[in-house]
Amino acid sequence: MTQILSAAPIKKKITKELKSDCKFLKENGIHPYLKVILVGNNPASLVYTASKKKYCERIGAKCDIIALDEQIELIKFLTIIDEINHDNDVHGCIIQLPLPKHLLHLDVGKLVIQEKDVDGFHPENLYSVLSNQNIETHFVSCTPKGIITLLRESQIEIANKRVAIIGRSMIVGKPLACLFTNHNATVTLCHSKTQNIREITKECDIIVSAVGIAHLVDETFISNKKNQVVVDVGMNTNANGELCGDVNFEKIKDLVSAITPVPGGVGPMTIISLAQNLLQASKNRLSL
Amino acid sequence: MTQILSAAPIKKKITKELKSDCKFLKENGIHPYLKVILVGNNPASLVYTASKKKYCERIGAKCDIIALDEQIELIKFLTIIDEINHDNDVHGCIIQLPLPKHLLHLDVGKLVIQEKDVDGFHPENLYSVLSNQNIETHFVSCTPKGIITLLRESQIEIANKRVAIIGRSMIVGKPLACLFTNHNATVTLCHSKTQNIREITKECDIIVSAVGIAHLVDETFISNKKNQVVVDVGMNTNANGELCGDVNFEKIKDLVSAITPVPGGVGPMTIISLAQNLLQASKNRLSL
Numbered sequence: 001m002t003q004i005l006s007a008a009p010i011k012k013k014i015t016k017e018l019k020s021d022c023k024f025l026k027e028n029g030i031h032p033y034l035k036v037i038l039v040g041n042n043p044a045s046l047v048y049t050a051s052k053k054k055y056c057e058r059i060g061a062k063c064d065i066i067a068l069d070e071q072i073e074l075i076k077f078l079t080i081i082d083e084i085n086h087d088n089d090v091h092g093c094i095i096q097l098p099l100p101k102h103l104l105h106l107d108v109g110k111l112v113i114q115e116k117d118v119d120g121f122h123p124e125n126l127y128s129v130l131s132n133q134n135i136e137t138h139f140v141s142c143t144p145k146g147i148i149t150l151l152r153e154s155q156i157e158i159a160n161k162r163v164a165i166i167g168r169s170m171i172v173g174k175p176l177a178c179l180f181t182n183h184n185a186t187v188t189l190c191h192s193k194t195q196n197i198r199e200i201t202k203e204c205d206i207i208v209s210a211v212g213i214a215h216l217v218d219e220t221f222i223s224n225k226k227n228q229v230v231v232d233v234g235m236n237t238n239a240n241g242e243l244c245g246d247v248n249f250e251k252i253k254d255l256v257s258a259i260t261p262v263p264g265g266v267g268p269m270t271i272i273s274l275a276q277n278l279l280q281a282s283k284n285r286l287s288l
Numbered sequence: 289m290t291q292i293l294s295a296a297p298i299k300k301k302i303t304k305e306l307k308s309d310c311k312f313l314k315e316n317g318i319h320p321y322l323k324v325i326l327v328g329n330n331p332a333s334l335v336y337t338a339s340k341k342k343y344c345e346r347i348g349a350k351c352d353i354i355a356l357d358e359q360i361e362l363i364k365f366l367t368i369i370d371e372i373n374h375d376n377d378v379h380g381c382i383i384q385l386p387l388p389k390h391l392l393h394l395d396v397g398k399l400v401i402q403e404k405d406v407d408g409f410h411p412e413n414l415y416s417v418l419s420n421q422n423i424e425t426h427f428v429s430c431t432p433k434g435i436i437t438l439l440r441e442s443q444i445e446i447a448n449k450r451v452a453i454i455g456r457s458m459i460v461g462k463p464l465a466c467l468f469t470n471h472n473a474t475v476t477l478c479h480s481k482t483q484n485i486r487e488i489t490k491e492c493d494i495i496v497s498a499v500g501i502a503h504l505v506d507e508t509f510i511s512n513k514k515n516q517v518v519v520d521v522g523m524n525t526n527a528n529g530e531l532c533g534d535v536n537f538e539k540i541k542d543l544v545s546a547i548t549p550v551p552g553g554v555g556p557m558t559i560i561s562l563a564q565n566l567l568q569a570s571k572n573r574l575s576l
Binding site: 107109123124126127130131133159160162168170174177178181184185186187188189190191193194195199200203 | 397447448456472476477482
């Protein structure tokens with residue numbers, strides 16, 4: 001029987017922990033507070049930011065969505081972030097991507113200070129992931145962190161395993177490769193220029209796809225040993241307007257030992273990671 | 289015929305370029321100046337720092353070795369680095385490793401400011417390598433940078449190739465994996481916990497060993513297709529006190545298409561990279 005790596009039972013367990021942590025922080029005078037900067041009206045961004053706010057409030061944290069006009073002037077945009085960086089009541093700040101064209105030249109990972117960068121995009125936070133130092137107090141990017149949590153909570157062994165990651169983005173592929181390496185896996189980072197990618201994925205114990213191509217990973221990527229684990233980071237829309245992953249779930253679900261569903265797999269884990277990072281940022285304040 | 293990837297002809301060519309760049313900088317009022325901090329009397333460190341000084345002077349740059357007592361007080365050590373960080377006449381500073389035990393708790397990559405970190409160990413410089421941004425003005429770690437230069441100058445194709453790197457250190461393995469990925473290679477980062485490492489190296493076009501185990505890589509790591517490139521980063525001492533690499537050169541030299549010698553391969557390339565970084569740091573000052 002293929003194990004379906006659903007986020008639901010893990011979310012239930014971690015939510016309980018987060019509620020308890022949040023209560024403790026509030027009892028100690030800290031009310032965890034996230035600000036989400038949203039520029040424009042990208043439909044997917046509206047859905048994602050609303051989910052983040054809802055989950056923060058569910059665990060007892062505060063969350064405001066700062067909705068900014070698509071045309072916002074650069075200087076005004078930077079001023080708003082600067083104010084948040086200096087606001088002692090705010091513990092975490094994220095900038096929802098994508099940004100409109102006139103803000104794309106910004107090095108977005110450096111805008112929010114390291115201490116409040118609960119998305120884990122700041123150079124200092126990525127350095128922690130690369131160097132495997134101070135991981136406990138710094139912030140690991142939410143999707144990679146969520147994937148590791150999902151595998152560990154599902155009792156999937158990581159150490160000594162071979163992992164193929166498809167996609168080398170700074171948001172998923174690269175930090176995830178570092179995390180798996182830190183957990184003693186042997187990682188092959190694949191991308192659009194990789195030749196014979198199926199030969200690589202067939203050799204690996206764990207396959208992660210994070211490229212944003214609907215149903216890219218099908219039975220031709222899978223070995224015939226029925227012992228592989230497949231993690232699908234894709235959030236694509238198919239021709240019928242439906243959400244679908246990078247993985248052709250129906251075609252491979254009986255060929256592997258475990259697989260994440262879309263929706264209900266990596267997506268919810270990303271939001272859980274964000275809340276964990278927010279509470280960590282709040283706890284860090286406590287120890288000052 | 290196996291191609292021996294010797295640094296000598298490349299060094300000759302690049303030294304000429306560096307001399308010319310250095311002359312240009314001096315004509316524009318900037319005399320490139322490196323400070324090398326050396327704590328204690330580690331014999332290998334004495335040799336390395338002397339080589340670095342000699343090469344800097346050969347291209348026309350200034351280089352001082354700041355030789356400090358093995359027992360130097362922490363506060364004094366930090367004060368010296370702080371003074372160098374603030375000294376406008378100094379363009380680059382490196383701290384020769386290893387440091388004595390009482391300084392090992394320091395996050396050594398953060399001591400020298402990014403602008404003078406010509407070793408490429410600062411989080412901001414490593415972030416550039418990871419994100420493939422601002423590589424031209426930031427500093428890539430010297431050994432990884434030297435390996436890429438050696439391969440490119442030797443007309444070894446990198447894009448679309450599969451690369452196995454053995455060793456996940458922050459000085460070589462991890463930044464080198466990022467660099468190869470940035471150059472469109474597909475990298476598998478191997479380490480002490482990797483199972484069946486020979487199966488991986490046999491599949492790859494380029495094998496880099498950077499683990500510090502004398503003669504680890506022998507014919508059992510090599511495919512029988514005679515088309516692999518082997519790069520040896522090892523600087524080990526064998527039972528007779530002689531310098532030897534991670535690779536058993538004699539055993540595999542006829543089984544591969546190209547191989548670096550030890551000495552005379554990666555070692556000199558590391559010093560060239562340091563000098564390139566120093567001149568880049570000096571040029572960055574010019575544009576201020």
